[in-house]
Amino acid sequence: MTRPLGVGLAGLGTVGGGVLALLRANAEIVAARAGRPVVVTAVAARERGRDRGVSLEGLRWFDDPAALAADPAIDVVVEVIGGADGVAHATVQAAIAAGKPVVTANKALLAVHGAALAAAAERAGVPLAFEAAVAGGIPVIKAVREGLAGNRISRVAGILNGTCNYILTVMRERGREFADVLAEAQKLGYAEADPGIDVDGIDAAHKLAILAALAFGRPVAFEAVHVEGIRNVSALDIAFAGTLGYRIKLLGIARRQEGGIEARVHPCMVPEASPLARVDGVFNAVVAECDFAGQVTLEGRGAGAGPTASAVVADLIDIARGRFTPVWGAQSGALSDAASVPMAAHVGAYYLRLMVVDRPGVIADVTAILRDGGVSLESMLQRGRSPGEAVPVVLVTHETRESAMREALARIAALDAVLEEPAVIRIEPA
């Protein structure tokens, strides 16, 4: 065995504690697989005194993680502070500037600053590893960037946020509404007090931006991702989805299209038999469609101390072994310059649910607007009759262009007999 790989750990929250715990519990396994011991020698965090349930004895302490990153006695810097800017960003920049390999679990940082950081890492000739940034314990970065590297990937789609998947699962199983389930999830610790980054789709969009960059071999482009969250998903639409043979999931999808790459996060109706439909609770999953390998699905735990630590340590073992992969899978000169396709150009099928006054002529008005907009219907569902009252009407379209759908929807929403903002959920093949 050669000299231990000395790790500087910046951040001692849930993930940092998990990394310390794993490297201690599985020291022998890690040393065998890494070809040398992997040992945390220094840590940096805000509050020195706090009890974190792991011993910090014998570890050098830094109040400033950027100082830790620049310390010559440290071989690799693990950044598990979090946040796209501020101290996390400064730490990763300092480590690269000091010529040190970096392992980060920070999806926000990579989504927002990943293109610049990757360029800096390439100039410095150091690895910037981030298996933990997407789908936690599932080795999806490695699978897409190395395991499927021979393929032209046409589409990646995934359940990338466990909080949203948990909320949607409970809504379906118990027939409850979003706000109600969110409040309970917050009480149970499954959702943050400030849940926006999860339920508004931002966290999933960070991860999708990274996945898309790897799948299509181009620098990350977070600003081009279309993002919608799950706040508007209702128990009624989940029930209708079941009737139609679908499940509603928040998916991140990136797809090779005519004209470039489409990337979007929004609630989707997926067929009950598709691999992603069956992934429930806090689990994450990713499907990659490959020209030679076919459809490959990976499923597992997307968050938590253990799964995230597993991913961080896999990166450390790669670094200890000298296994190097460029950030986006290829050197900057060999990356694709495929354009990002705007959401208005998206083509797909749509589920529409209207609340309309039950009186003659309403359906004729709605279907006339759709016809005039070039939107063709696959099916319509109207349940029960309550003359003069509000009733739900469900329409499923054939493949339609998003821009046409939006125009038709604006006209439909303006009809007197349409009582609420129409509910719209895109239908995805898997």
Added chain:
Amino acid sequence: MTRPLGVGLAGLGTVGGGVLALLRANAEIVAARAGRPVVVTAVAARERGRDRGVSLEGLRWFDDPAALAADPAIDVVVEVIGGADGVAHATVQAAIAAGKPVVTANKALLAVHGAALAAAAERAGVPLAFEAAVAGGIPVIKAVREGLAGNRISRVAGILNGTCNYILTVMRERGREFADVLAEAQKLGYAEADPGIDVDGIDAAHKLAILAALAFGRPVAFEAVHVEGIRNVSALDIAFAGTLGYRIKLLGIARRQEGGIEARVHPCMVPEASPLARVDGVFNAVVAECDFAGQVTLEGRGAGAGPTASAVVADLIDIARGRFTPVWGAQSGALSDAASVPMAAHVGAYYLRLMVVDRPGVIADVTAILRDGGVSLESMLQRGRSPGEAVPVVLVTHETRESAMREALARIAALDAVLEEPAVIRIEPA
């Protein structure tokens, strides 16, 4: 870009043709990800004249693959001849002896000679890569050996043979018997004319032996794998499985046990909600239970030209990039010497189906034998009544030791009222 990686391709069957096709179709993608072009420069096969649907123009031809393996102009040897012995074995040995990296899709070779070949590769300091040997297009070798490398794995289980999974799926969906579905699968080309290596579980056992070696960090031990195939699975047992909330799957399972590692391939009853139960048709899937990452599932196409070529090329890209991993995940000195636990020591629940004469006292006799053998029952199922006729009786046991089960079964089979060899299927949690 540096000099191309020159590949010598030994074997031009389905897989060899797929490798040629992929490296041509995706040459640009592969070059970007490999950091240099990856080009087949020489091929070896038996019949030079045969039309393989791919052009061999400009490629050097070798009648003897071992001569190709030793040729100094070749950088890497891809062995896709197949078979544990003979020419495939000689080719891989020749390549290692010549100091060349080897990529092989040959599970039989690795299962039978893998320990010796890995030792030879380590002495020669060359990679011996085999992503294609297990589960085709699913990057499961990479996931277990690198992506989950920080974990102590307690269990790997998988659907590792697409032919068996296809047959079992059709038997369940159409209520048909094994022999009937096998004959049809042979006509459709989904099963070999000589189907034994698939339906008797040998192919799955080869793959399980490899997976177990990686999961537990020890040299491959094929001879210690307990192997049963699917010939005795009946439509009646598949129907009873459904009644009880199970699916019958041929699984390969390796598990860390008291005393060592248990490795076995046999038909299993798995709960309908478990990830492997839902994998149907020719698809393969592998579940790994990890101490930190939790349960990770990978699913995809386990065979065929495209998926297998995808795996071979992933290995070639690793080699082009200089990414090296020891064969069993760690250098020989750091491998585990965990013992293999014999099947007689297996502990689990059992499904038993007896055909008994419907007369008073039979069930009392059967249950007395089980009680005397220390086998405790979870449930019993007897459908319909036909006094004096043969009726099926289904028994499900609690956790039982295999040796106790076998003794009790021998006594039960010897009862006058028991008309056929009892059907026994082990129950697996997932």
